[in-house]
Amino acid sequence: MHPPEIRARARSLYLAGATVAEAARAVGLSYPTVRHWCMDRPEPRQRSTAERCFRCRAGVDNPPDPAQYAYLLGLYLGDGHLVVGRVPVLRVFCADVWPDLIAACEGAMRAVMATSVQRVQKRGCVAVQSYGTHWPCLFPQHGPGKKHERPIVLADWQRTIVEAHPGDFLRGLFHSDGCRTSNRVTVRGKKYVYPRYMFVNESTDIMGLCQWALDLLGIAWRMNRRTSLSVARREAVAALDRHVGPKS
Structure with a gap:
């Protein structure tokens, strides 16, 4: 039974x-x-689930919770995948070690489009997924192949949402492809430990979106290499802490 x-x-x-x-x-x-x-x-x-999709509803320009959409957009660009079949399915892969992140991802999906959300256990991670006809309307960046092998450009309406909620967008990006770590350096024989944020992504376009959002908040960053961004200045880390914080 x-x-x-x-x-x-x-x-x-x-x-x-x-x-x-x-x-x-x-x-x-x-x-x-x-x-x-x-x-x-x-x-x-x-x-038809048009009533759940703000893009398909006449006279509606924004999602019911723009901050949650900005967060989910960041997660999708990092660890998300949209399969467009008979019934499209949006999946975001979250490591088992971050249970609060898994819950936050599930909550964002429900807030953006009121539909069923499932957790599918994989080896070492959970696929948070949701079937819905209108997910492609909300994430027009979907397409064949890996994200870093094709252009990733936000639609004008997406840019408007991110400009209003850059911190939530960055939280999604750093929760997927970033981390907050302790950096250890030795200067003239004296050891120093300080926190910093790292964001790593193979897509030049997605990296550019991260840089743009940091600039919107006035947070200093620098590139360690082509695919790796660092936020290390004390005031910059403190500012990012207010929007992102460590994963849990």
Whole structure:
């Protein structure tokens, strides 16, 4: 006997537009079991979720929570992946060692588009994922191939959101491809330890977006190498702490 919440989750996915096979994979059960649940007195499926997508609603220019969208955009550009199939699925991969980050990612997905969100355990990480017809509307940067092998350019409406919420955007970027570490140096025989932020990304375009957002907040940065950015000045670290902070 499977728990009722598992059945409810599978039916919710199916009614939101996922296939029986996709719903079965999401809950980790067999196709026949999930098919029986979904076909037993089926409810009308939601063929359109335009009411959940602010880009498709007439007269609506912003997401319900712009700060959460800016955060999710940063996560997506770092560790996210959007698969555009029969029912698009947005996935963000989060390491097991950061449970608060996993919860924050899930919360952001729910805030941006009120839809079902699942956690799929992988080796060493969790794929936080959500099926939804309109995810491609919200993340037009999706496309074939790796992000660093194709142009990544924000749409005008995305730039407007990031300009209003650069700290949340940076929090998403640093929570995905960044870290806050203690740097140790020795000067004239004396050892010093100071905190710094590092952001590493192979995409020149995504690195440029990180630099742009830091500039919006007046936070000093420098490049260690082509794919690595450092924020190390005391006042700059303190400023970034107010927006990002260490992962947990």
